Amino acid sequence: MQMIPVRIFFEKMGRAKYTSHLDTMRTMTRAFKRSGLPLWYTQGFNPHLYCTFALPIALGCESLCETVDLRLTEEVPFEEVVFRLNNSLPPGLRATGAAPPELDAVEIALANYAVTLRCDAQHWSGKLDELLDRPVIEVTKRTKKGDRLIDIRPHVELLEREILPGELRLKLRCAAGNALNINPTLFLQKLGELAGAEPEGTRILRTSITTKDGGDFL
Amino acid sequence: MNLYQQLEGILEKVQKPARYVGGELHSAVKDPVDVAVRFAFCFPDLYEIGMSHLGMKILYSLKNAREDIWCERVFAPAADMENLMRERDIPLYGLESLEPIRDFDMIGFTLQYEMCYTAVLNMLDLAGLPLRSEHRTALAPIVMAGGPCACNPEPLSAFVDLFVLGEGEEANLEMIDLYGRAKAEGWSKAAYLRAASQIPGIYVPSLYEVRYNADGTVQAIEPLDGAPPKVTKRIIADLDKVYYPDKFVVPFIGIVHDRAMVEVLRGCLRGCRFCQAGFIYRPFREKEHATLNKNALDLAASTGYEEISLTSLSTSDYSQIQPLLTDLLGWTEGERVNLSLPSLRVDSFSPALLEQIAKVRKSGLTFAPEAGTQRLRDVINKNITEEEILATCRTAFLGGYTSVKLYFMLGLPTETMEDVAGIADLAQRIVDMFYQMPDRPKGKGVQVTISAACFVPKPFTPFQFEPQDTMAAFEEKQRHLRGCIRSKKISYKYHDSITSTLEAVLARGDRRLCDVVETAWEKGSHLDGWEEYFSPERWKKAFAAHGIDPAFYANRQRTYDEVMPWDHLDYGVTKSFLIGENEKAHMARTTRNCREGCSACGAASLYTEEVLPPCR
Numbered sequence: 147m148q149m150i151p152v153r154i155f156f157e158k159m160g161r162a163k164y165t166s167h168l169d170t171m172r173t174m175t176r177a178f179k180r181s182g183l184p185l186w187y188t189q190g191f192n193p194h195l196y197c198t199f200a201l202p203i204a205l206g207c208e209s210l211c212e213t214v215d216l217r218l219t220e221e222v223p224f225e226e227v228v229f230r231l232n233n234s235l236p237p238g239l240r241a242t243g244a245a246p247p248e249l250d251a252v253e254i255a256l257a258n259y260a261v262t263l264r265c266d267a268q269h270w271s272g273k274l275d276e277l278l279d280r281p282v283i284e285v286t287k288r289t290k291k292g293d294r295l296i297d298i299r300p301h302v303e304l305l306e307r308e309i310l311p312g313e314l315r316l317k318l319r320c321a322a323g324n325a326l327n328i329n330p331t332l333f334l335q336k337l338g339e340l341a342g343a344e345p346e347g348t349r350i351l352r353t354s355i356t357t358k359d360g361g362d363f364l
Numbered sequence: 365m366n367l368y369q370q371l372e373g374i375l376e377k378v379q380k381p382a383r384y385v386g387g388e389l390h391s392a393v394k395d396p397v398d399v400a401v402r403f404a405f406c407f408p409d410l411y412e413i414g415m416s417h418l419g420m421k422i423l424y425s426l427k428n429a430r431e432d433i434w435c436e437r438v439f440a441p442a443a444d445m446e447n448l449m450r451e452r453d454i455p456l457y458g459l460e461s462l463e464p465i466r467d468f469d470m471i472g473f474t475l476q477y478e479m480c481y482t483a484v485l486n487m488l489d490l491a492g493l494p495l496r497s498e499h500r501t502a503l504a505p506i507v508m509a510g511g512p513c514a515c516n517p518e519p520l521s522a523f524v525d526l527f528v529l530g531e532g533e534e535a536n537l538e539m540i541d542l543y544g545r546a547k548a549e550g551w552s553k554a555a556y557l558r559a560a561s562q563i564p565g566i567y568v569p570s571l572y573e574v575r576y577n578a579d580g581t582v583q584a585i586e587p588l589d590g591a592p593p594k595v596t597k598r599i600i601a602d603l604d605k606v607y608y609p610d611k612f613v614v615p616f617i618g619i620v621h622d623r624a625m626v627e628v629l630r631g632c633l634r635g636c637r638f639c640q641a642g643f644i645y646r647p648f649r650e651k652e653h654a655t656l657n658k659n660a661l662d663l664a665a666s667t668g669y670e671e672i673s674l675t676s677l678s679t680s681d682y683s684q685i686q687p688l689l690t691d692l693l694g695w696t697e698g699e700r701v702n703l704s705l706p707s708l709r710v711d712s713f714s715p716a717l718l719e720q721i722a723k724v725r726k727s728g729l730t731f732a733p734e735a736g737t738q739r740l741r742d743v744i745n746k747n748i749t750e751e752e753i754l755a756t757c758r759t760a761f762l763g764g765y766t767s768v769k770l771y772f773m774l775g776l777p778t779e780t781m782e783d784v785a786g787i788a789d790l791a792q793r794i795v796d797m798f799y800q801m802p803d804r805p806k807g808k809g810v811q812v813t814i815s816a817a818c819f820v821p822k823p824f825t826p827f828q829f830e831p832q833d834t835m836a837a838f839e840e841k842q843r844h845l846r847g848c849i850r851s852k853k854i855s856y857k858y859h860d861s862i863t864s865t866l867e868a869v870l871a872r873g874d875r876r877l878c879d880v881v882e883t884a885w886e887k888g889s890h891l892d893g894w895e896e897y898f899s900p901e902r903w904k905k906a907f908a909a910h911g912i913d914p915a916f917y918a919n920r921q922r923t924y925d926e927v928m929p930w931d932h933l934d935y936g937v938t939k940s941f942l943i944g945e946n947e948k949a950h951m952a953r954t955t956r957n958c959r960e961g962c963s964a965c966g967a968a969s970l971y972t973e974e975v976l977p978p979c980r
Contacts, residue, residue, distance in 0.1 A: 160387070161368075161385040161386065161387035162387065162616075164375055164381040164382045164384075164385050164616075165382050165616040165617070166382070166617070168618075169382060169616045169617045169618065170616075172616075172618065173389075173614075173616055175668070175670075176389075176614060176667065176668030176669065176670075177389075177668060178668070179668035179670070179700075180665065180666070180667070180668040187700065193700070205381070206375070206376045206381070234668070235389075236387065236388055236389035236614070236616070237387050237389075238387060346373065347369070347372055347373055348376075
């Protein structure tokens with residue numbers, strides 16, 4: 147039996163952001179089944195669909211750059227893979243492309259985020275400068291091995307800022323990958339503490355995942 | 365304008381936010397301007413429970429198949445979400461439109477268990493509606509309810525405008541169509557309810573007056589305004605032709621029964637005397653195996669589910685089980701779909717059937733002997749012998765199974781301490797048999813789990829006259845059973861008796877309990893089905909506040925000629941049949957099943973079509 151690896155690029159937008167990674171996996175698995183694509187199953191005692199996600203987005207955040215790898219047993223044109231998948235995906239999840247995997251997930255180093263905070267933008271922007279001036283930003287990161295205190299300052303970079311009436315828009319670049327993954331909410335929580343308030347609304351959109359030299363994860 | 369923006373602010377703060385946003389595959393999204401009637405289908409429990417319920421899936425799809433009806437799903441929020449909704453004035457909304465259900469035309473609840481009654485009230489309150497029917501004076505929204513507990517809906521009669529008795533596929537649409545007319549012609553709510561009471565199967569409690577005797581029992585229930593003296597439940601005469609969905613809403617989050625389900629049959633031909641479902645869903649009707657195979661194919665293709673379950677009260681009684689399994693196994697393996705067969709009976713568990721199940725999956729086996737001795741099994745008409753139980757376990761052990769779960773009830777009528785000890789004896793004999801088998805599965809021990817629930821007498825069963833054991837009696841029996849277990853291979857799980865006591869009160873309650881339910885809700889009972897939210901103290905206070913003794917409802921022996929609070933409702937099975945069955949129970953005499961011969965329970969009278977399929 148042939149085993150053709152395919153990397154699917156997809157978006158997770160709108161209400162779909164409330165689906166956790168585990169539930170997204172289940173949702174994608176069912177969508178693959180409905181699509182009728184020739185799927186490859188593991189050949190063990192308890193065969194299951196091979197599918198693996200490179201860097202799943204956190205619950206509550208949207209993303210334009212999710213990937214899932216799967217394997218097909220027959221050659222299918224990539225446009226058709228995308229077309230058939232999009233016919234079976236629920237609203238909010240949309241395949242944007244399919245291609246042979248080029249890079250290994252260990253090469254992921256950075257992720258770019260577009261953040262929109264509904265708040266008193268002038269006040270928050272001032273606090274942002276204060277926060278960025280600090281040499282060290284210590285936060286508690288919850289990991290599988292328990293809570294850990296880390297300094298996120300070297301791992302968060304502000305690329306752009308836009309001050310609008312009632313809205314502060316930021317472009318952030320954070321460390322990403324298996325070894326160290328910084329969720330921008332850690333940074334935004336610190337900012338909120340300084341601003342002395344919670345924003346009225348927060349939207350976090352991951353726009354791209356890159357290697358350490360800035361090339362897209364393909 | 366919907367609530368999405370407001371929700372965004374709170375969903376990041378709650379557990380499992382996907383419960384509250386909808387947007388799942390196959391959820392029905394319509395444009396409000398295109399529909400005549402908007403219906404909120406409420407399940408008074410959490411999303412994961414409600415989304416597992418087959419009846420809701422059927423009625424949701426059935427309504428949405430009509431272009432002029434938009435049916436949305438609504439579930440009870442967990443405490444974290446409820447608190448935030450109340451804090452920020454977010455009213456209860458439909459998951460499809462995210463619009464407040466208080467603006468809908470109809471709000472329907474399904475009543476699957478008594479402990480959900482306060483959740484019904486809580487959902488009405490969260491919607492921003494007055495709880496009591498009489499305080500909702502406009503035509504919209506009409507609040508209705510159905511489901512098994514609608515067979516005695518009296519404890520909710522002050523809050524719900526109308527109840528649909530029996531199977532809902534036809535009655536729901538008739539009720540909605542009449543509403544459509546009422547809305548177009550500007551009828552009052554009273555006019556609509558009067559007209560609705562003329563639809564067969566629809567019970568409007570406000571059109572009945574209940575009088576009581578000095579001793580607190582019901583004296584008479586009188587219809588008003590031309591309402592029928594008896595409301596007869598609806599059935600679908602030709603089950604094979606009834607609407608069945610070809611799609612289910614596929615949830616994002618894991619739910620309790622996360623699989624495709626096909627409904628094999630309705631009713632049950634066994635007649636176990638404690639079992640309400642066995643009586644209120646009569647007559648026994650089956651679907652054709654080819655229809656079921658098509659239902660399964662459609663659902664597997666549209667949902668992508670990896671598992672299909674053959675659902676009914678007793679799937680192994682399905683007369684076409686072999687051809688159906690042959691149909692299904694012809695494609696499920698290739699499609700990598702698993703089959704699951706819940707509700708198998710001990711006596712119909714053939715080696716051939718076991719082999720076919722084993723092809724699919726090897727999990728534990730579950731049997732429900734219900735009682736520990738043959739005498740008591742005869743009393744409850746559970747026509748299974750100990751030899752059959754042991755033979756089935758042997759078959760299962762030979763097939764490689766090593767764990768068996770057995771379900772029992774404590775507090776069945778006529779039960780003695782010998783019967784209680786019999787539960788432990790039966791489990792012990794299964795363990796002994798395992799070790800006496802020379803060809804038992806090697807290298808593994810056997811594990812027998814006993815689960816013993818507290819018996820709750822229910823309306824429309826032969827035991828509707830029986831007193832329930834007191835909590836003290838239940839606890840004594842639980843202690844006795846635990847003391848009789850000698851082997852480490854047997855584990856014993858028991859249920860909290862306080863919940864069963866409350867269920868017994870509500871199941872056979874009358875209208876005077878409406879005040880108690882309302883007070884329990886006021887005191888904070890919002891989701892009583894969940895142990896972490898349940899407090900017996902609130903209920904005790906609610907009973908005390910209204911001077912009502914729960915023992916009057918739970919622990920009192922009722923005479924055969926007592927007027928039951930549900931005597932004006934007709935589920936086909938006659939009271940004289942129930943009395944006869946009760947008498948036979950006390951003589952430990954069994955009744956044959958419907959396939960062996962008709963025992964004239966009365967359910968056949970429910971067929972009103974020209975074609976009368978026999979109920980066997």
